[in-house]
């Protein structure tokens with residue numbers, strides 16, 4: 222059963238964020254102690270060891286498994302797409318949603334490979350958000366509805382969540398948000414997205430600069446920044462990431478846009494991303510910078526720039542390997558191997 226969202230407006234959502242539960246320190250410490258007894262030189266499984274101990278805390282058990290991962294993909298359209306900031310036309314968003322539903326996209330294959338269920342959530346595709354250079358992208362009711370869509374998309378029985386997205390123009394929206402949340406100039410955050418040329422990149426930088434100028438002081442409130450500059454899929458991912466933590470479900474973040482959604486939460490309620498890891502660093506130029514601002518170290522660096530949750534789904538494979546070794550290996554005592 223999906224849970225109803227426990228908020229009706231942005232101020233409620235902020236309150237929910239502040240009250241989200243932490244991980245189980247007893248399970249985490251038990252997992253750390255088990256890790257120290259496994260038949261390997263200390264630290265020899267590198268990042269896998271850290272991932273397993275982190276996951277154990279959220280799973281609430283010393284020997285967790287990855288049995289029911291979920292990939293949730295959110296799609297939306299953006300008013301700023303009319304400004305020529307993408308290499309593709311806006312109708313591709315709806316066409317790709319049809320492709321997700323037919324099983325033909327990369328994320329269908331990667332979810333199946335990772336043993337994950339995949340859900341697709343199209344958010345009012347025929348009603349793009351407003352061009353944020355002319356006014357707020359969303360009304361409060363619209364952004365709250367998108368947060369709710371994300372919140373209720375999370376399967377409370379899932380044992381890990383990947384959030385992904387599809388939305389022509391959304392790297393412009395994510396870059397504007399990142400700039401509002403973490404400072405710097407539009408040039409620091411604008412990248413090539415689906416593959417825009419030099420002229421497109423200039424239009425993108427101009428669009429972001431104009432949007433930031435237009436909304437000014439309102440952007441100091443992270444949830445207002447989301448409303449003014451974000452998109453429905455970005456808000457939905459933020460809602461899903463928050464819901465996951467309410468169920469103590471660990472989250473594997475995908476690329477630049479998913480990380481921007483997480484960034485909103487981090488700025489609204491510092492410390493609220495301890496249930497998240499970065500699945501990968503994408504080729505979108507601002508992603509590494511954004512991960513740095515959030516103190517997140519990506520698991521993979523494969524040059525992907527697809528979105529859809531693809532890098533997150535790939536990282537589920539690494540997470541599964543981390544849990545398999547942690548929970549399945551013998552200890553020095555069990556195997557009769559002399560420790561150091």
Ligand SMILES: O=C(O)c1ccc[n+]([C@@H]2O[C@H](COP(=O)([O-])O)[C@@H](O)[C@H]2O)c1
Nearest residue numbers: 307388390391392414415476477503528
């Ligand atoms: O995840 C990423 O880091 C990423 C980087 C570049 C592009 N994308 C995908 O490409 C689309 C946005 O690109 P654009 O050029 O239309 O802003 C959107 O559907 C994203 O899923 C995704």
Ligand SMILES: Cc1cc2nc[nH]c2cc1C
Nearest residue numbers: 309313387415527528529
């Ligand atoms: C074809 C296509 C597929 C995508 N998947 C995520 N973003 C995308 C953008 C395009 C253009």
